[in-house]
Amino acid sequence: MMRAGPSQEDVRRHNLGTLLRFVHLRGPASRATLAESLGLNRSTIMALTADLTAAGLVREELPRGPGRRAGRPSLVVRPESTRVYVLAFEVGVDRLVIARVGLGGVVLDRREAARTRGSDPAEIVGTLAAGARSLVRKSERDAVCVGAALGFPGTVRRADDAIRFGPNLDIGDFPLGDALSRRLGLGLPVSVCNDANLGALAEHGRGAGVGCDNLIYLHGDVGVGGGIIAHGRLLSGDEGYGGEIGHMVVNPGGRPCACGSRGCLEAEVGERTLLAHADREEAPGQSGRDAVRAVVDAADRGDIVAREALHRVGTWLGFGVANLVNVLNPGLVVFGGTLRDIYLGAAAQIRSVLATGALAAPREKVRLRTAALGDDTTLVGAAEFAFADVLADPIQVLARLRAPEDSRVH
Ligand SMILES: [Zn+2]
Numbered sequence: 049m050m051r052a053g054p055s056q057e058d059v060r061r062h063n064l065g066t067l068l069r070f071v072h073l074r075g076p077a078s079r080a081t082l083a084e085s086l087g088l089n090r091s092t093i094m095a096l097t098a099d100l101t102a103a104g105l106v107r108e109e110l111p112r113g114p115g116r117r118a119g120r121p122s123l124v125v126r127p128e129s130t131r132v133y134v135l136a137f138e139v140g141v142d143r144l145v146i147a148r149v150g151l152g153g154v155v156l157d158r159r160e161a162a163r164t165r166g167s168d169p170a171e172i173v174g175t176l177a178a179g180a181r182s183l184v185r186k187s188e189r190d191a192v193c194v195g196a197a198l199g200f201p202g203t204v205r206r207a208d209d210a211i212r213f214g215p216n217l218d219i220g221d222f223p224l225g226d227a228l229s230r231r232l233g234l235g236l237p238v239s240v241c242n243d244a245n246l247g248a249l250a251e252h253g254r255g256a257g258v259g260c261d262n263l264i265y266l267h268g269d270v271g272v273g274g275g276i277i278a279h280g281r282l283l284s285g286d287e288g289y290g291g292e293i294g295h296m297v298v299n300p301g302g303r304p305c306a307c308g309s310r311g312c313l314e315a316e317v318g319e320r321t322l323l324a325h326a327d328r329e330e331a332p333g334q335s336g337r338d339a340v341r342a343v344v345d346a347a348d349r350g351d352i353v354a355r356e357a358l359h360r361v362g363t364w365l366g367f368g369v370a371n372l373v374n375v376l377n378p379g380l381v382v383f384g385g386t387l388r389d390i391y392l393g394a395a396a397q398i399r400s401v402l403a404t405g406a407l408a409a410p411r412e413k414v415r416l417r418t419a420a421l422g423d424d425t426t427l428v429g430a431a432e433f434a435f436a437d438v439l440a441d442p443i444q445v446l447a448r449l450r451a452p453e454d455s456r457v458h
Contacts, residue, residue, distance in 0.1 A: 060096075061441055063088065067096050068105060068127070069439045072152055073253055076126040078111070097125050103446050104131055104190075105151065105438075127152035131191050132446075134434035135180050137198035137228070138243070138426045139172060141165070141217060141270050142336060146179040148187060149431035151438075153254060157183050158427075169211075169222045177231035184234070192449050195434030196236050199243040199426035200224065201273060206288025209240040213307075239433055243267065244384075245282055245291055246429025247419070248275025251382045253432050255420035263380040264372050266293060267425065268387035269336075271306065272314040276376065294318075298367045316364035319386050325357035340386040344393035362394025366401025369416070373402065377410040384419035391418060 054062070066086055071077055077085070083093045100106045108123040129150030138145040140163065147158035159179040163172070176198075184193065202214030209225025225240040232238065248257075248265035257263040261280040267273045274293025276283040284290045294314035295307050302311025303321060315321065319340055323329045326343045346354035369381055383391035391398065395416070402411060421428050438445045 078122040129154040135196040136430035148183045194438040197239040197430040197434035199246040243426040244273025245275040247425035250429035256417045260380045268385040313368040362397035366398040370405030373406040
């Protein structure tokens with residue numbers, strides 16, 4: 049039997065998603081630009097735009113600013129950022145962040161709270177839910193929340209958005225997605241993802257990796273996380289645990305790791321290790337990004353101990369990157385979090401290890417860069433993850449969400 053090709057309806061749904069994704073990621077665009085970029089004719093673009101406008105996802109406007117030409121101006125298709133939004137959450141080692149992010153990636157509003165090391169999961173859920181509800185209350189009357197996602201520094205089971213392992217937060221098995229969804233009471237599931245996986249999505253969509261479909265994102269804080277984009281998609285593995293680059297062993301028999309193993313990349317290049325090498329472990333208030341920056345600054349000023357510490361950490365990081373380059377042949381490796389500072393301080397050492405540790409062919413074109421989204425990679429990635437459903441099938445998803453409250457399945 050021959051397989052049926054895509055129906056007209058499938059094609060339309062695909063095109064609606066493609067157009068919406070384009071203005072979501074690249075910003076407002078004229079019909080002419082859309083036609084050219086998406087390879088569709090003007091009348092198709094007009095029909096798709098009309099459907100998306102009727103659904104309240106985009107609006108057409110006269111172009112703003114100095115780009116206007118004389119004559120009849122071409123209308124610009126703009127995402128409805130204040131009417132269509134997602135909730136994005138970040139659980140960090142030291143902070144909790146909640147944001148309302150509009151279509152187009154506009155952060156409409158955000159709340160941030162310090163997380164005291166040792167707070168339990170119920171406290172975290174309570175703080176996040178209360179913050180999110182106050183943001184939702186401030187949204188416009190006709191605004192619709194189309195998704196919610198959370199970034200977490202640990203391993204997360206994709207099937208049920210449950211935490212499996214969060215060593216740096218002392219959280220073991222916990223159904224974080226379900227618990228937060230229930231406390232929010234919006235009738236929406238909350239997707240939970242590894243924070244560095246989200247960082248990879250964010251840098252690919254809006255940061256240093258735009259246009260590069262094979263990239264690796266490495267994120268450092270207390271631990272080291274990783275995210276792999278292959279052929280434009282996040283490589284999540286069989287159950288969602290993929291990309292744990294921080295637990296790749298680079299130094300067998302090396303320093304003990306929070307996971308129970310030894311010589312993991314995380315154990316050799318994490319915040320605590322750098323501070324230990326630099327003899328700054330015991331200094332009061334010496335932890336986090338500021339402490340890592342202080343070591344890099346001291347090395348820049350010629351401090352021998354700081355230089356040696358960066359050199360050691362840079363060597364292990366170089367081995368890690370060399371292994372990744374050999375296995376995955378990325379076009380780009382992006383360093384975020386504390387690894388951004390470490391990369392800036394140890395780039396020469398990392399490149400020198402890469403020159404001998406990686407095969408010549410995959411090494412030739414690989415670029416090493418710092419994250420473009422700074423400290424918001426996780427949050428931006430969570431928003432992108434939360435938008436995925438509506439971008440895949442805009443009209444259906446919105447119709448379902450706008451349906452009267454009592455007809456929804458709870
Ligand atoms: Zn480990």
